[in-house]
Amino acid sequence: MQEISDADFMQLVGFIKKKFGIDLEGRKAMVQSRLSNYVDDCGFRDFSDYLSVVYSDTSGGEIANLINKLTTNFTYFMREPEHFKHFMNVFLPQAEQTCKDHDLRIWSAGCSFGNEPYNLAMCLDEYFGFRRTAWDLKILATDISLNALRAASKGVFTEASLENMPESWRAKYFVKMNNGLYQVCERIRSNVIFKYHNLMEPITFKKQFDLIMCRNVMIYFDDKTKSELCKRFYNATEDGGYLYIGAAECPPDDMPYIKEQPAVYRKSGGESGI
Numbered sequence: 198m199q200e201i202s203d204a205d206f207m208q209l210v211g212f213i214k215k216k217f218g219i220d221l222e223g224r225k226a227m228v229q230s231r232l233s234n235y236v237d238d239c240g241f242r243d244f245s246d247y248l249s250v251v252y253s254d255t256s257g258g259e260i261a262n263l264i265n266k267l268t269t270n271f272t273y274f275m276r277e278p279e280h281f282k283h284f285m286n287v288f289l290p291q292a293e294q295t296c297k298d299h300d301l302r303i304w305s306a307g308c309s310f311g312n313e314p315y316n317l318a319m320c321l322d323e324y325f326g327f328r329r330t331a332w333d334l335k336i337l338a339t340d341i342s343l344n345a346l347r348a349a350s351k352g353v354f355t356e357a358s359l360e361n362m363p364e365s366w367r368a369k370y371f372v373k374m375n376n377g378l379y380q381v382c383e384r385i386r387s388n389v390i391f392k393y394h395n396l397m398e399p400i401t402f403k404k405q406f407d408l409i410m411c412r413n414v415m416i417y418f419d420d421k422t423k424s425e426l427c428k429r430f431y432n433a434t435e436d437g438g439y440l441y442i443g444a445a446e447c448p449p450d451d452m453p454y455i456k457e458q459p460a461v462y463r464k465s466g467g468e469s470g471i
């Protein structure tokens with residue numbers, strides 16, 4: 198197995214943190230185990246040789262490949278169900294009362310394989326039923342892992358990954374394929390738009406969001422990075438809109454949102470917003 202020197206590792210830690218926010222300090226063994234086969238298989242002399250190609254890569258291909266290997270994309274359906282309860286019981290009833298143009302804007306930021314945004318789309322379908330045709334309910338789902346985004350847009354999952362899904366949702370929202378895998382039905386898939394977006398970059402989407410769900414992403418960021426990201430999220434949130442973060446995540450010290458319940462934050466100005 199190829200070994201990465203301390204100097205090369207520290208340079209890589211700095212590069213990834215600056216570009217993607219992810220703090221890999223103290224995770225040398227993980228980095229080595231995820232990259233060393235690639236370094237060998239591609240015929241690089243050693244880690245230094247490989248990393249010099251990464252740093253001078255202007256095509257973006259080598260960096261995208263590195264990100265595919267270094268990101269932790271763990272996710273599952275019905276993760277942290279309190280958020281889905283809040284979404285169905287608080288967020289959507291409020292939105293229905295106050296969102297006059299019937300255009301709800303929801304962003305799953307750091308969506309990994311798509312379980313989270315598809316889950317939200319299923320909740321929207323459950324909540325609105327036949328009324329959904331009167332609403333624009335598209336969900337934006339973004340990530341930096343192109344592998345995860347590619348898999349997410351196909352919406353294909355193993356039977357085991359559906360284990361937390363209520364039986365009636367499995368029957369309604371998944372189609373069993375010939376190979377035994379399950380695909381999210383077209384109606385739900387067409388509600389989610391997958392895009393590459395690096396959360397370290399400015400947020401330039403045209404409209405503000407009623408809800409941003411960014412769960413188990415900031416866990417890899419330091420406080421300064423979280424603080425800057427939460428300010429960007431805040432400016433991209435409608436008055437009265439929400440931010441959901443992971444239950445195990447600490448918000449930054451200067452969190453601009455008001456805490457409504459654990460892992461649920463709201464931008465002030467509720468009555469004029471959603």
Ligand SMILES: C[S@@+](CC[C@H](N)C(=O)[O-])C[C@H]1O[C@@H](n2cnc3c(N)ncnc32)[C@H](O)[C@@H]1O
Pocket residue numbers: 217218219268269270271272273276306307308309310313339340341342345394395396397411412413414443
């Ligand atoms: C552990 S998964 C969380 C997935 C889902 N939100 C959940 O809670 O189940 C974290 C995701 O954040 C993405 N991520 C990490 N840094 C990012 C960044 N700078 N911009 C966008 N996505 C990022 C990773 O690629 C990964 O897919």
